[in-house]
Amino acid sequence: MSTFNKILIAALAVQVALAVIIQARSGSDEQIRRPEPLLAKAGLDQATRIAIYDFRAPDKGEAEAPAIELRREGDGEHSTWVLGNYWGAPTKSGTVTELIDKLAALRTSGPAVTSEVRHDQLEVAADHYRRKLEIESPSGVTTLYVGKPSRARTTFVRMNDDTDVHAVSGISDGGISALVTSWMDNRFFEADFDRVTSLSVVNQNGSYEFARGEDGAWQYMQGEQPYPIPEGKKLNAIAVTNWVKSMVRIVSTQPEDPNRDLSQPLATITVRLKPAQPAGEAGEVGEAGETGEAAVSEAPEEHVFEIGPESENENAYYLRMRGTSKAIRVAKARIRPVVDMNDEVVLISAED
Template sequence: MQTITSLFVNRSQRDMFNVLAVLLLLQIAAAVALVVPWDFRAPEREPVRLLTAMQDATVRELQIEDMQGNVIHLIREDDGEWRFNDFDGYPASNILSDQLIEDMVELDDARPVTQTAGSHDRLRVGEENFERRLTVTLDTGEDVVAYVGTAPLPRATHVRAADQQAVYISTDLKHREVSTQITRWLDTVYYSEGQNDIREFNLTNPNGTFSFKRGEDDQWMMEGLAEGEVFNPNNLISLVTTVSTISLTRPLGKQELPEYGMLNPQAVATFRVQDDDEDEMVSIVIGANTERANRVVVKSTESEWFVEANRFTVDRLIERTRDEFLVKQPAPAPAAEPVQEEVPAPVEEPETTPTESE
């Protein structure tokens, strides 16, 4: 006969086993829920598009806003090219703009989160509290508005059509795809040229004017060397690298403004570009500092637009001195002081004392 103690122990073991079994089943269910694709868990009904007005219309304008007052406003031309509404129509990225429009068209109601307005602020999809507000203007003249909110998953966001209360989860719109950073929506390379195609280079800055040419052996030579001076090409090559690719931080526009400092630039680099198809002179003008820290105005003769660039990328053009293009000569050794010969001191003869006999 089992004792009361043994019965209690066996029952406790069975209870613990049952608890562990339940926990194991819950873990398996959670793992399956994470692994199985969303499409397998979606409702059987066909999802309904959220922004139905966009389905058969052409988008003419796109605006992206955040709560900090940043706005990206893009215009779609008749030829399908995208441009900024600001900056005198600076070219925008066609690929990224078209992709965002396609993603907005694909938004649907397959994954509902809430049907009431009470959660809008918490999910950041409210009219006055949002992560992003997207507004597209159609060729019909209608504006379609959608809100992008918080991210419940690494590659998903909460979304809401402005004319609906319901909020849904979407994997079509990620935060980086609705950025309000200007550089997200354009090619940041303002000017680019192959370094080997630059055959002559002239630089004018506060330290003077310096001119260089490539010889027949493709090696750089400095003009105006004085007797005994030796050219150091390394610091020139770094300048050629600088002007061969100029990146912008934002476009400014086509109109030259007095504050751009073009009448009194900090530096002007003019160089000859030669290849199989062209032989032309190009100038890169470094104007005034802008109101933003460590930014300067830049203008290339190859572009209609003035742009802003990071100052550190063009500092070499502004600060390079003539001595930096020369091989440093060793300082002359100080002249040796003449050696004076030591004159021996005269030897004094000892005095003799006379004796009594004398």
């Protein structure tokens, strides 16, 4: 064998050896960098509190407080999530579960940055972040800083006091809302229009009461008897229907303090309902083993709403349900005709 051929064989052997070494190292790196749950030790499935802090920059001098505080009430399957910093208002169904699932799905293959120097630049510093989450569970408190997006469609995040910064997908500051409207259940009160037996309104213009007659038509009442409507006038039955409809579906724009002083309300509105039909049709066996008709309560329902001015929003009223710990901000446009009810709109010309 010539010297040249020996050189070629030796070079080939070196190339094969290098390929084997590279392949081995590649396999080792894949094993080491296999994505793992970022928040495996946070106890997400047993979380009792999740606080969401809005964007914070180093020049912000005010005391740090969460924009949203989600708290779990109750145990097991019967537990519910409420807004702890909004007087325990209920959360919208599925919103907190969706957030927990999102956090549980975060995966990391290792830190993208290991230097504390870059925390401020990536907006994951303790005093400079786009979102901060505090997750409380029996495992303790886990803090997650959510920073700016990276170029690879991921977001930089940092945990607790770690210097390591991870780039993860499936989360962003925009996807974790710091607005109460994103988390609250805006359904404050709902009732079937056909169940309403009467509507009473007391405001600065007087007292008004409307009740359904035996034929289902609205009557203007004076105590227990129909009001003697003057000749040439008639009850504005269309308006009464609209007033009732506005009160059987009340939508909240924001929770409010139920303990606010409302000794002089703008209006007090009472909605009375006939007993609700049980889930099963009449004659069917219900959960308690009774037929539908037998399960109906004999007592009608009465719901009293107290309306006050809303100091922070001129386009809204403060509304509280008497006898409960529930109060909300409600759009003026929706119930203003009821609040401002007067004689001129109740009785109209018989020719109209």
